[in-house]
Structures are given as C-alpha cells and as structure tokens.
Amino acid sequence: MSSDQTTYRGRLAPSPTGHLHLGHARTFWTAQLRAISQSGTLILRNEDLDHQRCKQEFASAMFDDLKWFGFDWQEGPDCGGRFAPYNQSERMSYYRAALDQLRACGIIYPCTCSRKDIATASRAPHREDDDEPIYAGTCRPKQSRESKVEGCNLSNRAEDPVSFNLQASTRFSWRFRVPDGETISFTDNNLGPQSFVAGKDIGDFVIWRHDDVPAYQLACVVDDAAMQISEVVRGEDLLASTARQILLYSALDLPVPEYFHCPLMTDDAGVRLAKRHEALSLRKLRKQGKTPEVLRCKW
Numbered sequence: 386m387s388s389d390q391t392t393y394r395g396r397l398a399p400s401p402t403g404h405l406h407l408g409h410a411r412t413f414w415t416a417q418l419r420a421i422s423q424s425g426t427l428i429l430r431n432e433d434l435d436h437q438r439c440k441q442e443f444a445s446a447m448f449d450d451l452k453w454f455g456f457d458w459q460e461g462p463d464c465g466g467r468f469a470p471y472n473q474s475e476r477m478s479y480y481r482a483a484l485d486q487l488r489a490c491g492i493i494y495p496c497t498c499s500r501k502d503i504a505t506a507s508r509a510p511h512r513e514d515d516d517e518p519i520y521a522g523t524c525r526p527k528q529s530r531e532s533k534v535e536g537c538n539l540s541n542r543a544e545d546p547v548s549f550n551l552q553a554s555t556r557f558s559w560r561f562r563v564p565d566g567e568t569i570s571f572t573d574n575n576l577g578p579q580s581f582v583a584g585k586d587i588g589d590f591v592i593w594r595h596d597d598v599p600a601y602q603l604a605c606v607v608d609d610a611a612m613q614i615s616e617v618v619r620g621e622d623l624l625a626s627t628a629r630q631i632l633l634y635s636a637l638d639l640p641v642p643e644y645f646h647c648p649l650m651t652d653d654a655g656v657r658l659a660k661r662h663e664a665l666s667l668r669k670l671r672k673q674g675k676t677p678e679v680l681r682c683k684w
Contacts, residue, residue, distance in 0.1 A: 393425025394615045397451070397458060398605070400432040401443035404666035405450050408620070408650035411684055415647050416618035417456055428612055429461030431472045434598050439474075450667040454677045460612075468612040473604055480599040483607045483637055484559065484592070492636055493592060495557040496524040517625070519588035525562065559593035561602075561633065569628040574645040576621065581628035590629050606630050610639040621646040 397413045399405060420427040429451070433439040448463060460466030470476060487493045503518060565584030572578050581587055592603040599607075605626075609617060617627075627644055634641045652665070670680065 392615070393420060393423035394428065394613050395420040395425060395618060396428040396430055396609070396612065396614050397456065398430045398432050398619075399447050399451075400435070401440060401447050402435060402438040403443055404446055404668045406650075406667065407665045407670065407680065410454055410667060410680070411650055412618065412620055412647045413451070413456060414454075414681065414684070415645070419616065419618060419645065425615075426460065427456075427458045428466065428468075428614070429456075429458040429463075429471065430608060430612070431462050431474075432601075432604070434473045434604060436474075436598070446668055450671070453671060454667060454680075473608065476604075476608065477599075479607050479611060480593075480604055483603060484599070486637060487559075487561070487592065487633075490636055492562050493559045494524065494526050494562060496560040496589075496591070497555060497557045498523050517587075517590060519585075520560070520590070522589065524557075524560070525589060528562075556595045558591045558595045558600075560589045561592050561629070561636075562589050563587060563629075563632060569631050571627065571631060571641075571644060573624070573627075574616065574643055576624075576646055579624060579627070581625060583628075583632070587625055587628050592633070602626060602629050602633060606633045606637065606639065609642055610634070610637075614642050616643040616645055618645045618647065620649050622649055 395416050397416055399409060399413075417427055419425075431444060431447075433444065458464070460468065460471065462471045465471075484493075498520075502523065503520060563583035567583045568580050569583060569587075570578065570580040590602060591600045594600055624646055627646075631641055633639075
C-alpha cells in the first residue's frame with residue numbers, strides 16, 4: 386500500500402463486451418475477499434470505452450450477474466461515490482488531460498501502423514501470457530539527448546513532442562516510448578518478485594487509439610490513481626501490462642498501487658476462459674440451476 390494510503394481500496398473492473406464467466410467471478414471474488422479482510426472499500430468500475438464492442442445488454446447483465454453471485458461494492462455507477470463517475474465512457478476529460486501531459490513530456494509519438502503491420506514487423510515474439518507483440522519501432526522518432534522536467538521522466542523523450550508531419554486525414558494512434566534497457570520491477574502480492582526489461586519484454590505501446598479512444602493501459606492508470614486504488618487484483622495474463630502501467634505512473638507522477646495477480650481459470654482442454662466460453666458464463670450457469678455457493682466451493 387502506498388505511503389499516503391491509510392485504508393484499503395480495491396476494485397472490480399469488468400468490461401461489458403460479453404457475459405461474465407466463471408474466471409471473472411473467481412478473480413473478482415478474490416478482490417472482494419481481500420477488501421473484506423482489511424476492512425476496506427470495494428469499487429465497481431464499468432470499463433465501457435470500446436463503443437464498438439460494449440453493449441447495454443451486457444452492462445445490464447453484468448450488474449445482475451455480479452449481484453446474484455454475491456458481490457457487494459460500496460462505490461460504483463449504481464450507487465455513486467466520491468470519485469464518480471464510475472463509467473469510463475463518462476471520464477474522457479481525465480484521459481485527455483493525461484494525454485496532454487504525456488505529449489508535453491515528449492514521451493509519446495503518433496503511430497500510423499495497423500495491427501497487421503505490427504504483427505508483420507514485430508522484432509521479437511511476445512510472451513505467451515501477453516497479447517501484445519514487441520513493437521518494431523517503425524514510427525518511433527529519433528531520440529533526443531536526455532533531459533529532465535519535473536513530473537516527467539524524459540530520458541526516453543522524442544526529439545520534438547509536437548512537430549510531427551502528418552496529414553490532417555491520417556489515422557494514427559499515440560504510442561508510449563519505453564526506456565530501452567530499463568528494468569521495471571515490482572513485487573506481486575501473490576506471485577512474488579517480477580521484472581521486465583523495456584525493449585525486450587515490453588515494447589512501445591499504444592495509449593490512445595486511432596478512433597480517438599484511450600487505450601486500456603492509460604485509462605486503467607488514470608482511473609486507479611484518481612479512485613485511490615491501493616491494490617489491483619486481476620488475472621496473471623496482465624503481468625506485462627503492470628510493467629507498462631508502472632512506466633505510465635512514473636511519467637504522470639502518480640503513486641503506484643500494489644498488485645495481486647490471480648491464476649487464470651481454464652476449460653477442460655486447458656484453454657483459458659474467455660467471453661466466448663458461453664457455457665461457463667455466470668448467466669448460463671445460473672439458468673442451469675447452479676448456485677454461487679456450489680460454484681465457489683471448489684475454490
């Protein structure tokens with residue numbers, strides 16, 4: 386827990402892009418138990434930024450399924466709280482302010498590469514537990530000499546943070562430039578010491594998408610800091626994302642929360658659960674007459 390944080394604050398952060406499955410429930414249940422064990426506060430945040438995939442029907446089902454399973458949060462879209470709003474789609478001003486700060490620091494740059502371009506040009510394979518390949522640096526501008534500005538770590542800044550020669554109609558995303566060779570280390574409260582080398586284990590990553598939507602890495606950091614989350618409980622597939630986010634916390638001069646990464650739940654074939662596993666969705670299990678107590682007893 387950060388030095389200025391005196392009470393435990395955890396969070397549930399589902400995205401309404403499909404029905405929640407049993408793997409979500411197990412990780413969220415861990416988050417709830419950790420909040421209860423420390424007499425803390427549990428926050429529900431609706432991560433509904435992806436306007437193409439997020440649907441109201443899934444959002445409604447999400448609230449219903451969480452309540453049915455036994456989750457009880459003290460702050461959220463349905464009950465409010467001192468850090469409202471709790472729907473990410475209503476928090477765009479926070480993300481734009483962070484984007485402006487990173488631009489002023491000079492450690493992000495516009496990238497016109499498509500996903501296909503990145504997959505083709507990727508200079509190294511990505512970790513099995515990480516969905517993002519190492520960016521080859523196709524759009525990375527020349528690096529300037531090291532300099533420091535309060536609130537910004539500019540050892541990896543671009544030559545000029547604003548003078549990019551792009552046509553007004555060009556589609557581009559904003560990409561964070563990682564400090565190549567720097568080791569990002571943290572101690573996970575479940576898995577122990579972790580370390581990632583920038584440029585080797587993680588590459589430059591997108592913080593703002595070409596469709597003018599903040600990417601997960603930026604939105605998560607901004608919201609967890611603003612909502613004073615003291616510990617982030619989530620799946621171990623996001624370990625590499627934690628290293629990326631620690632770099633963003635540093636660049637934005639924000640306190641880093643503690644982390645607890647949970648093992649992923651898999652199906653009978655050993656494949657990790659995803660929202661396409663409708664047979665193991667909470668909604669389907671509920672219709673089959675399963676009870677939360679029976680589902681939880683195996684944990």
